[in-house]
Amino acid sequence: MKTNELKKQLKGALRANDHYSQIDFLEELTERKPENLKFKYELARAYDESRNYQRALEEYSKVFYANSEKYAMAIYHMGRIMKMREQYKLATLYFNQFIDKHNHSKESKHYKKLVKAELEGCKMGMEKSMNAPKTEIFPLKGNVNRSNIEFSPHIVDYRTLWYVSLPSDEIVFLESDSMPRRRIYVAHEKEGNWVVDNMLDHPSNDGKEHIGSFTLSQDGQRMYFTLCKPNMQNKMICKIYLSRWENKEWSEPEILPEEIHQSKHTYTHPTVGLSSKPDREIIYFVSDKQGGKGGYDIWYTRYRISKHRFDKARNAGKKINTIGDEIAPSFDFESNKLYFSSNGRPGIGGFDLFEAIGERTKWMYPAKNAGKEINSSYDDLYYKPFPKNRRRAIMVSNREGSIALKHPHCCDDLFEVNWKQMLDIEYNLDFKDLASNKALKNVDIVVTARDSPEGDRIVLQRIRTDSMGRVNFKLEPGIDYKLIVESDMHFNRKLDYSTVGVKESKTTTETIKLKPIPNEEIIIPNIYYPFDKSYLTPEAMIAIDTSIYEILVENPTLIVELSSHTDSKGSEKYNQHLSQQRAQSVMNYLAKKGIKRKRMKARGYGESKPIAPNANPDGSDNPKGRAKNRRTTFRVIGELDMEVFYED
Template sequence: MLKNDSLLIFASVYSDSLIEEKAIEPGKKKNKNQFFKAVMTDGVWKGEGLYDDLMNSSEVDVANGALHLKSPYIYYTRCAIVSGKRKCDLYKIRKGGSEPAAILPEPINHSKYSTTQPALGTDKNGSLILYFVSDRDGGRGRTDIWYATYDSITNSFVNPQNAGSKINTRMDEATPFFEDRTRALYFSSNGWPGMGGFDIFKNIGSDKEWGEVKNVGYPLNSPADDLYYILNSKRDGGFLTSNRDGGFSIKHPNCCDDIYEFKQKAPVSSVLEVEVQGFETMLDSLGEPLVSLYLSSADSCVRLKDNKIVKELCDVLIKEIRLTEGNKCYFNISVGSEYEIKTYQSGSLAKSLKIKVSKEEYTDTLKAIIRLQEYSKDAIMIKNIYYEYKKFELTEASKLIIDSVLLKLLRDNPHIILEISAHTDSVGSFNYNYHLSQRRARSVVDYLVSNGIDPDQLKAQGYGELKPIVHNTNLDGTDNVEGRAMNRRTEFRIIGEIKGKLKPEYSR
């Protein structure tokens, strides 16, 4: 871990001679893994011995330090042989404190399984998350990455959960590192496709919400094992460990892990400046806009919404900002990833904009403008919604139109209430036409509700022949066939809002 960009804390077994495990004399203690420090002096890293007596121990192995600006503690691993098996647990010690380290309670640690390699990050709301590696039950492979959320009441991490299939495989995942600015989790795996052994991978998101896993590529990865990737505070370089060819070999060329420092050839992140225009006239009565940044995904996810299974794109919410002052906000985005900005405000429909910074077109600040407009409350006709003669059931072709127009509108804007209205021509009795139109409007509403839309967002209203848009007969009294066809229509209009439901909320 980097305590700052000039102080590197690392774990190692120190010896002034080659250690042969089988050659250790009976009754003699084996050298233990301990924390050491290296200091940057005149551009060169120089080792300065053991780091902290309170963290080190002559009885157990220690490793995997993790810290975060929001936490007063350093988290790390202690491992020992228990009943003939190596068992690891997580500990914490206060930064700069004099009290001994404390073991994390269950269920973060587990009495039967190892818990190791902690990493600290934040979720989309800025709350701390503890990532760690464990072989406990409930995982997907041999060792998985798990996470636990921070409980501010108990001042502890609680409710450990598996990070899911976008991170873990049926093999081994290890050494997580979370980069807060772009919300990227770096980790090593021998289960995702790579160059061989453990490769370093990256995924953007947090807890269980992730985008697509990406191999960070050569030269950070090699045919050997590459682990413990971390970045410095400037994000222009960092460290990793590897047993690749060219290291300090003791027994054979790939026997041992060495620490490597690297520098990024190109920037890995950029600043996104979002300017929201057009809301100033709505501000007093409707409040401040909410700007959300999503990582775009082409995959579909099955989500549970209002106790219904809904299939939607797996866009991952990265961060959201309420514009309480001014009309600009800023995000850090990862170079090469595609994002979508979504802006929500009462009195306006959600607006979105796709953005991406490629390596070839890199800029340190990308500017985007989104203009909000007050929505109209006029009725809008939905073309190509058809019914069989004297029927109210939706045709399959009509359902496709509803999916592309109404379903998307309501999912993107859960705060609006729509009146779905159906209209007939004047053929038939007034009562018959009224009831037929009511059933047709209701069939649209029922279809939307069956696809996960909140019933509170919808009102079915049949008008029969009361609201023609053209005359049903010509001036000479003859039948206006084209006019009657235009009067047989389905419309929608915004008639209100649901308080407190400005933006979509998903749960997987």
């Protein structure tokens, strides 16, 4: 083949991200033109992308020492590879050399941020732990792992696993129509071994496109998955599709709308997360679309289930995304954690797993490294805890122990994680009616926490009591939580639980009693007015702040009537007018404090509703009775048709 034809073939392989074909073409080109450093650098990159790190290191080294000024990027990648080999001191040396060589380029600011994260990761890698290992990690036992790749696991139950695989023990060129395709497979655990049964019966498994990855909704009724194929420029492009479980079978795939996809960009790695709003689920995904923080970012769209409508795609924000790449998100419904992998944050090598608590752009803290307990110096992806058993998980990695196709660490396999030590903070709460002591079913508990001591309160999850009024949940350590309890015909309550400083696993069992909302009026004590006046005294304001105001804040759907009453001194008409003004004063004060006027109705009853005699039986004045009649009250007259504690 002529050199020009080789170059043409190389361009096609570069567009298709076909690293093995790139290697074949570049090895021939470098042999023909050994003085061409550009070909050698591209060969090093192809080896690197195919995870043949030894050969990549050799080629990077040749290029860098031949022209260190022009190919300063080579020593940056040499640092990355040394870091994966856990040679952190040498990696640190290479990264610092890179900064010296690359300091004046247009991209120096960009790479300084990456190198800062890499250097912090080297420090992490060199830290020695004196404690016993908390986890045991090993390749999944059985015949699930093959010589090619396995990824995107979904744990159906503790003995059933769905995952994506390329079932070949040979190198597969993705643009070839005759080669196997990535498909979804089903495996079952039998006597400690995971045994592949068959391909999943799903329409996506029947087409010509590769399955990129997939995820299921919490109720298992919707599957989101990616189908990938080359575009006109031979670049592999993935799009996200939806399939529904209807009439005991999966429906034909429908592509997500244009609000999600942009042309020329890829969309992959979907995962479904909890939404704090009812009738919604959040689909997180990975894309290189415009408007991101770096290369590949995590984005999200919110699906309105009953309306079958997707919101516009938005970036998950800087607490998740970096100038590097963020990939393979996975949401754990029980802990409300988003796990994902990043090479733009401090890690111990390759893609490290990170975790964040929250949703959309509202996260408790910048994503935290998941730790050496589960991360290796190579690529670690798709962390999936087992349902109802977080001490066991499945993840994807090319670490030691993965099956080699052509060279070590080339291919991702499924690994099992067993936690020997884990901090479990569990709560068992029983909810009962204060008056009758009966169990309260369908009580909603909104779990919230602040993203900083003075920051916004973030809704983390919403849980509901069962038919016995019980709820069980776990909280993460190191967080001050506030639980907002909502129940029909009961006053809301706020419960404070702190896990700050908790060092050992514990289970808390508690009975919570909710006060029923009465039909009759409730007296607001200690509200006094100057004689013949309607304005509030400072003492009256304090009484309002510590009574009705707190109730309205904690129960943001209640509509109340604010009532004022007088004794019988003065004319009936005058007392009616004065009481109306006084009720209006209370409403105006509450409105100034942020209570919406549509939730309040001011009404003066004058002397028409006494609760005690204004006069004694002999006709003499009854000061104690008149004092009881001069009162301000409220009663619940309705509820707003709205949801609370949720933001668009």
